[in-house]
Amino acid sequence: MAVLLVTGSPSVADTVVPLCAAVGVEVEVCPEPALSLSHWTGADLVLVGDDVADLVVALAPPRRQGVHVVGLSPGDEVFRAAVALGAASVLDLPGASDWLVDMLADVGERSSPGRVVGVVGGAGGAGSTTLACALAQWHAGRASTLLVDCDALGPGLDRLLGMEDLPGVRWEALAETSGRLGARALREGVPGREHLGVLTWSGLRRRLDVPTARRILPTAVGGHDLVVLDLPRQGGPVLAELADRCDDLLVVTPATVPGLAATARLVADLGRDGRAGLVLRPGGLSDADAERVTGLPLVATVGDQRGLAASVDRGLGPLAGRGPLARAARDLLAAA
Template sequence: MTNPLILTRDAILLDELQRLAAAAGVMPEVTGDPVDALRSWAGASVVIVGVDLADEVAAIEPPRRVGVHLVGWGRLPDEVFRTALALGAENAAELPRSESWVLEVLADSSERFDSTGVTIGVIGGSGGAGATTFACALAQTAARDWATCLLDIDPLGPGVDQVLGMERDEGIRWDALQQTTGRLGARALRDALPRRGRLGVLTFGCGGADVPETLQPFAARAAVAAATRGHQLVVLDLPRSGGGLTEELMARCQALVVVTRANLPGLSSAARFVARASQSGPLSLVIRGSGLDAAEAHRIVGAPVVAAMPDQRGLDEAIDLGQGPVKSRRGVLSRAARSVLEVLGPDAAGGRGPRPHPSSSRSTPPSIAGSAA
């Protein structure tokens, strides 16, 4: 991870930015020369451009990148916002008014990865398909290699913390994020979530009067944005019930995994869902149980099959014991999850989205044989 880059000749602004950087625990590179800044522009964890240099920086047309912010001392003139657009800046902020926001940006930069995280949505194509269980298995498996965050988007689902055996783990739940608005820092979210190793989980909790019956859109947007800044992979457990928020979050995903039973009713239901959701982004199928094979599933549903798996023996017992759905690398769910990650995960995506599915040239993936837990 590289350091933040600060460009300004304004002594007052620089003093304040260096104070905030120290509070955030980061050591920025500072320059008052826009041309000199080009050496570090692309590699800096975040770029903060002082309003005093904004026009000069825009004039040399640095390459577009994420994480560029304009900051000034006092009220910003209206023309600054045109310059911000020319630079591709994400925000323009006033100090000292936006001090806490700038502090969060600098703090996030110390844990920001080279690119924003890949977001994979998991949703049931048919009832009883086990989409939540597969979302948990996908997150468990991914966390062996990457910083992973699993977000439970379904208030009426079984609860990903219950499936993973994390219902008693300390950390915030959705109710804590539905009380306030504003920017949610990536580090703040990472530190507050219930965690098992590299896996963080955001869910609704175990029931009771304090558990929200619905998920507020502003809270979901803030959590997904913070999770993607602070993790290499984000998995969303999405509800089948649909609605505006679900459709919005589906559109934010780089890939959608539709889990369905491998029988005709399940595949027919999945086909109707895929027809409705085809505009949201790339769709892949995971088929579960005995019945029709992957080639037939592809034909019926119209989406490529990334994994075909039998039911896993001992799954209910493992979940009841708090072990989660993945007990070993050899288990059915673990192998299916790895198949998905090979095609859609951070290494395949390069932080930019899924690579072309192999089913574009071959509709039948290798079946995941066996049913050992």
């Protein structure tokens, strides 16, 4: 069962049932609270009407996630029942209908969050954005993937992948909205092809702020198998916030004295634990030198790829055919 609605109120049922039908989820209306116990733990989402909330509390159902109390102008006493049930919210209908629709749209989504891989350049021009695109392209051939452009001053990841003309929501629209955004709504709303979506910036650029990042990233992770973050080197609090949320952080740098020196400063500022690894680009210094200077373990080396610029100019993205990027993306995600 997708949704269990426990209510004896025709008004509540007549409000909730059409919303479930609109998003295509199955709903079972149970007017007798005692009969709801057999379905209580098996439903993806449980909605308890304010008319029977106290009766449900008296039955002492097991605590679980995904319980909400719904009603038409519910009174203050309903909140005590909601707390006793461990409900996540009390929804005042029909005013909260949009919120409920977003919640219903996520019914049946993944029960465990996807993986978050962050990519940041240890030095300017290291190729971190190219690697982020390659990781996303490689994984999108296997499962749902979202590539997130966290650098408002970058080239625009949709442009690098030939998606700049595709319709869809960009960061500017998300920054101007508030409230809950469903995982499915985000996945289907961003520009994308097949299993690859891109959350990036339009021409009206602004810097990403921490509250927006905190609100959107959990939704992105809830709707995708993999989320790749292209992180800004000069991100300040946003960089620290997003880096802390990564399961794996890849720091890309050329094997040169200036590159490794800049990378060492970045790593010191981030203060990462064992989840960070070094991706080395061509240069004159050795792998051992790179690990010693940065304090990070080497997880991959990526050589120059022939025809990279032409591939991007043709709208194919950096991962066209075989080459160093494809091998690095495969190995890095296999090890993640």
